[in-house]
Amino acid sequence: MLAEIEARIEAEAERVGRDPVGVRLIAVSKVQPNDRVAAVLEQGHRLFGENRVQEAAGKWPEFRSRFEDIEVDLIGPLQTNKARQAMELFDAIHTIDRSKLAKTIARLAQEIGACPDLYIQVNTGREDQKAGIAPEDVDGFVAECVAMDLPVRGLMCIPPAEEEPSLHFALLAKMAGRNELTGLSMGMSGDFECAIAQGATHVRVGSAIFGDRVPAAT
Ligand SMILES: *Cc1c(COP(=O)(O)O)cnc(C)c1O
Numbered sequence: 001m002l003a004e005i006e007a008r009i010e011a012e013a014e015r016v017g018r019d020p021v022g023v024r025l026i027a028v029s030k031v032q033p034n035d036r037v038a039a040v041l042e043q044g045h046r047l048f049g050e051n052r053v054q055e056a057a058g059k060w061p062e063f064r065s066r067f068e069d070i071e072v073d074l075i076g077p078l079q080t081n082k083a084r085q086a087m088e089l090f091d092a093i094h095t096i097d098r099s100k101l102a103k104t105i106a107r108l109a110q111e112i113g114a115c116p117d118l119y120i121q122v123n124t125g126r127e128d129q130k131a132g133i134a135p136e137d138v139d140g141f142v143a144e145c146v147a148m149d150l151p152v153r154g155l156m157c158i159p160p161a162e163e164e165p166s167l168h169f170a171l172l173a174k175m176a177g178r179n180e181l182t183g184l185s186m187g188m189s190g191d192f193e194c195a196i197a198q199g200a201t202h203v204r205v206g207s208a209i210f211g212d213r214v215p216a217a218t
Contacts, residue, residue, distance in 0.1 A: 002027070002043050002209050005192075009203065012193040023196055026073055026185075028206030030055065031213040040209065041067045049094075049204050051076025053086050060089065074116075075156075075185075075204055077131050080104045084112075092117040094156040094185045094202075097131045099144065106148040117153045119185050120145065122175065124168040125160035132157065135171065142179045154183020154201065165191040169198035 006025065013020040026049040029037045037048070037059070046069050050056035056072060064070050073092040083104045086093060096102055096118050109115035120141060123132030133141050138155070145152045155176045159168035169186050176184055187195025189208035196203065207213060 001211075002040055002045055005205055005209050008193060009196065012196045016197045018196065018199075022201060024202050026075070026202055026204045027209050028075065028188075028204050029059075029210065030076070030206065032206075032210045033214060034059065036210045037063065041070075047071045047073070049073045049075040049206075050090075053078070053082045053089065056089055057085065073202075084108050087112060087114075087116055090116050092119065092153070094119040094204075095121045095131065096145070096150075096152075097121045097123075097133060099141070102141075102145050102148065102150060106150055109150070115151050117183075118145070118150055119154050119156040119183060120152060121156045121158075122172060124157045124171050125163060127160055130158065130160075135175065138175050139179060142181065152181065154181045154185060155179075156185035158188075159186075159191070166194050166198055169195050169200065173199045 009023050009025060010020040013023050024047060026047050027040055027045055028049040030051045050072060060072050071091040073094055074086055074090045075094045078086055078093060078095055078101060080101055087108055093116050121132040122138055123130050123134060142152060155172050157168055157172045159165040172186055173184055184200050185202040187200045187203035189205050192203040192205055
């Protein structure tokens, strides 16, 4: 269903007067069986998202050897002790959510001599169970990251499930704008069109492309 999602992205971008090229589709392949991922690669798609370092480490080196120009982004929480592995594995990290992690990445970037593109996760709904910088702390945190020379490309959010997502997307766009950040990682299977209308540059779509996630065997 990759083609259908691509068509819907294009249609929504055109409806709101945006160039569809400005909206990148991250195919979220977490927990999906390898044959479904291979099928999407064979259709020519090259940008994927994973939410766990370990799972990505077990899956992507093999795909990268079979297909050229693959990009894989981390869209799930990152522990400081996995930062080095994540920096070596991923092209972008969308979940920078605390000072300690930013400092660790800055130090490792010096050591490694390279750094993935970074997005700061914002807890727009101020949910206790959700990661992310509180909205009122975003400007200060962006400044802190920029002062460390980190390649901050934009902001990311996951709106509360029961709330109107467009308000959260609009808030994220406003915060990015006043911090001169151009990247907006927002929108999932259920709300990516709404995110595009609010300016998303990266939508993270999983189940609408691959089908329902197959639960891991226990
Ligand atoms: C799983 C996940 C997605 C994709 O969710 P779908 O509803 O399957 O599209 C997007 N973003 C994040 C952060 C995720 O963890």
